[in-house]
Amino acid sequence: MSTSPKNLLRFGIFSTGDIAYTFTESLLKNNYGEEHQIQVVAVVSRELEKAQQFANHFSSKVTTTTETNSLQSPSPINPHLDDMSSEERSIKAYHNYEQFFNDDSIDIVYIASPHYFHYEHCKMALEHGKNVLCEKAFTINAKEAAELIELARKKNLFLMEAMWTRFFPANRQMMQLIKNGEIGQITHINVSLGFVGTKRQPSKDHRLYKLESGGGSLLDCGVYCISAIIQVVNGIGCEKVSKIQSLMNMDSQTGTDTQCSALIEFERFDSHTNSSQPIYATFHCSFVNEFSRILEICGTEGIIQVHNSFHRPTSFTLIKQGTSGITTKTYEFPKDYQEGSGFFYEIQHILELWKEHQIESPLMPHHETLAVMQVMDTIRQAHQFYYPKEHNH
Known part of the structure; x- marks a missing residue:
């Protein structure tokens, strides 16, 4: 087994919906340069079969390092994959959240579950010492967002809303x-x-x-x-x-x-x-x-x-x-990427932050995520539009 390079970032994928597939495609099939290395090491879904399908799909993608766009001759895709053992190339499939978050091989969790559950899933990840990239909308309200931001700061962990627009x-x-x-x-x-x-x-x-x-x-x-x-x-x-x-x-x-x-x-x-x-x-x-x-x-x-x-x-x-x-x-x-509909730029930014040991993005800072949630809260409250769990507060 090869040793883990200094700038290796190992992703765990939370959820197996369409956006998780697109994001993971971008992780594995783009070239982020010699100084950055990426692995997808685990995936979790409430249904084990879906997690296994996802893992099998991308485990085969990982081994495909010679595919190119027929219209171009780009540099090798994720060239470091050739140096990985078969064990390092494999993706573990979980359906138990606790086991997934206890996996020590995961550096950062990509949360792609429905909005309603972002707070719960991000909180679990942070409490288990995982860095977090969470899809938008970040949470369903500003209160949840503020609690997650405070928890990430307290634990000195990376936390960012995956607003991909910011990075184009x-x-x-x-x-x-x-x-x-x-x-x-x-x-x-x-x-x-x-x-x-x-x-x-x-x-x-x-x-x-x-x-x-x-x-x-x-x-x-x-x-x-x-x-x-x-x-x-x-x-x-x-x-x-x-x-x-x-x-x-x-x-x-x-x-x-x-x-x-x-x-x-x-x-x-x-x-x-x-x-x-x-x-x-x-x-x-x-x-x-x-x-x-x-x-x-x-x-x-x-x-x-x-x-x-x-x-x-x-x-x-x-x-x-x-x-x-x-x-x-x-x-x-x-566009200067091959796969992933533009997630390339977001991932590239995260890799730079990881390399520099930064836990908050200057392009998608916490206070702007919070400001967005506050505006949406104000609008929903004006129309008495609440989600079920908000009635409990």
Whole structure:
């Protein structure tokens, strides 16, 4: 058996849903460079058969180190796999959570269970000394999020919401332009994300719609919109929400929301005028309508438009009004990964943090995760929309 390299990060996968498959595909089939090494060592599911299917699927993927895209000639995929023994390549399948979390070979747990159970599963992981990457929405409310953040800090463990949007090169370049004042003072932010849910998941028993799974458009789609807004306003030093007005449509059959729209007012102190200036942000999320999925950030000197699918951006346009008229510049960012629909950038960031022994991401910091949850709490409370376990508090 080969010795574990210094920068080896060993993942345990919690859940075997679609997103867990996509994420693990990205872990194992992309090249993260010679300085980083990844292993998937375990998976857990309430149904052992599903865990075994997952483990078998990816154990075979692990041994495939010579596959390439026929249109390219990329560098070897995860080249360190050739140095691993067959035992190191295998993935253990669990259906007992306690046994999974007691597995000493796991460095970090990727939580991909339904939103409703994120708090419970993250807490178990942290209490067992595991670092955690948890899918969005991070929890179902701010109280749960705050408790997990405090526990991670107390135990000196890594904890991050898996908001993959933050790590795309297009998003990082956009934020740099905003912080550099390229579009002046931010005045308005508009963002939307929606799809016809029944075309994807016709059964109302699916976790997207189930109250007992943390379902609803706000926690599933709205979280992307609100996170984008919070990222922009926090990026320019504005964190105070002064007012939220919202509309929400509820499904009488499921008890969860099908669409939501909101206007959020942020208060920013302007040192030039020695007064507070508002920033207005609007978002629309839906399970019953297809939306443009565009993020627009308006400033006193220009506009940034993130094109279709802002939540996984590959381009954006900078529009400026100058003395000679309107100028536009489009920034394009071709994908530089092979598998995983963009999870590559998120994983790459985690590997860098692991190498530097950092337990909190500067790109997805705890206080922004908490701010997103607080906005969603305020909106749900205004419409008396609560999840079952919230009635116990």
